[in-house]
Amino acid sequence: GSRRERHFRPELVRMWSQKLGIRTESSQRFERGADPGFPPDASARVAQLLLKLAGGVAGPVKDDFSELPRPSRVFLRKDYPSRLLGVDIPEEKTHDILAGLGFKVEDRGEAFYVEVPTRRRDISIEADLVEEVGRIYGYGNIPGKVESSGEFLGKKPRDLRHRVREIVSRLGFQEVQSLEFVSEREIKAFSAEDIAVRIMNPLTEQFSCVRPLLMMGLLNVVSINQRRGVRDVRIFQVGKEFRYRGSEELPEEREVLCAVASGRLEKNWLEKERELDFYDVKGLLTRLLEELGCGYDIEESDLPYLDYGAAVTVNGKRCGWIGRLKEEIAELYDLKFPLYVLEVEIASLEPCEKGPVEIPRYPPVKRDISVLMDEEVPYRELERLIRKASSSLLVEIRVIDVYRGKPLPEGKKSITVGLLYQHMERTLQDEEVDGEVEKIVEILAKEGYIIRGYEGGVRRS
The missing domain is CATH 3.30.70.380 (Ferrodoxin-fold anticodon-binding domain)
Known part of the structure; x- marks a missing residue:
């Protein structure tokens, strides 16, 4: 008898699947990359079962794929796993772990010469092998290390993002992570056609562009919450915006803080329950800027997607805005209650040089x-x-x-x-x-x- 097992090039499968508009289970499997070394083993196993259960004679094996990918080879320095993982792992242990996972390991003095099985398409560099060693060695066996404060000196952007998140969270807002993709409909609603970065092969029409405003992702989060009966929403995100700068240049990336608030302010010992308003969100902004030590000014300004709002100037540079979302924008996201939004560029929030602030000992x-x-x-x-x-x-x-x-x-x-x-x-x-x-x-x-x-x-x- 004869038998056939197939392996197809992932790039060709994906190209023709998209051109013909045909999506099948088989196309999804092969476009992600199947193991090219698997068909011979599978063929031999099938032949063995057929001969055992049905009898007959096995025919010759014919291979029409003359350019199968060869197993990749990676050099692994023997001391690299210990240095990267921060724990002493003996050379013999590294060898045994990789060999046990099906890698062919050859000792070449100061390094191992490792042949990666064709089924492991995720292994291509030295660090990938170290990850495999750490996974089998056990992450629980790797001791934690607390870095000294001196190791973070000079990392102001990272420290600044952390401080912004900490302050806004402390003021009653919850941090979220929204999708970076938005629809063409949202782009038109915000009049952002000229700065939108469009995706050549979007998965769906809903994700055809990359967000030019971080607010777009947060509005989708608020919409989902309101549809599920959560009226009082106060959320924020520190993330990137992407803006088109021409076909010859990469998109501009700006890291910003965006916060949105809607619903009621909870009753507390200072005041009764009431609806959130513009001044609540403005209070968040001013408190943030004051704690960071930034000089600021807030002036009334018109923006196409706000009913009314104000421009934010920090240390003499205009870098953000605050206001109430227009009703037509709210209707696009099916928002039922007034929504207030603020956005500030993170790079502009570089805090002033000042020492620690003493905690007051006397009452105000x-x-x-x-x-x-x-x-x-x-x-x-x-x-x-x-x-x-x-x-x-x-x-x-x-x-x-x-x-x-x-x-x-x-x-x-x-x-x-x-x-x-x-x-x-x-x-x-x-x-x-x-x-x-x-x-x-x-x-x-x-x-x-x-x-x-x-x-x-x-x-x-």
Whole structure:
């Protein structure tokens, strides 16, 4: 009788499978690369079983594949496994492990000459062999090593990413990892056709482009959560954006922090449950920048995918934005609730040179001021005047509430600001803090602002 076993070139199988639009179990197997050395062994086994069970005579073996890939050969230095894994592994142990896995190992003095079986297409370099040795030796037998802080000196980008993640996580956001691929529909919705990097052979239309905005991946995560009944979402990711720069250049890669928030703020001992708003996300941004020691400015700005927003300038360089997502973008992702987004380039968050900050030993003193101002006046102008009138005792300014509507006059808004005072070496007296607040009230009154009231020890409306 005759028998046939086949091995096909992976690149040809994949090319014709795509051109003809035919995807079968066989094509998927061979395009990933099957073992070219397997057919002779399989053929011999099949012949053995046929002769044993059915009788007959075995025919000749005919091989039409004259250029089968040859087994690869890799040199492995005998001391390399110990150096790479950080544990002393005897040469004999390395030899026995590789031989036991089916590798042909030849001792050539300071190195092993290893012939890799054709079935192991994943083995091509010296480090691959070390991985096999470590796997069989047992990762649990490799002792852990704590690197000294001196070994990390000079690695600011890595340290900076870690600090950003730690700060944002501590402020109540959960880190996620989103897909780097987006659809052409998303690209058009964000008017990003000119900067989109398109994939030549996408698996599906849904993954036909690489994201030009990290926000796109996070919006898909929020959409999945909302469809499953999770309304309150606060997530972030530190990842890369990819932007087209022409056919002759590689895409531009920017590493950014992106955070999105939607839903309600949980009830706590300071305030009642309420809906998240723009100022919550802005508070995350300002807290992050202040902890990193960056000088910053936030100014109102228009972006095509935001209802309203602001541009972020860090150390004199514009490097990000913050705002509320437009309704038409939200509808694209089937988002049911308002969503607030911020994005900042990581490279711009290089922290200022400053030493460790001492933990305060004395309690802070809080004061609140409510100011009536014109609608078109941005909050940053109010904050600038407050800081101008204050001394170093003022350690934090926080927006507590923004109110519009009756009984306020048309075109006016009321902003309530929380002021936090603290001294590092002693407890502040009420009279000192009252004097600080009076200075703020005076300068605001001179600039035409109306003080509706202030609490905490001076006077109340």
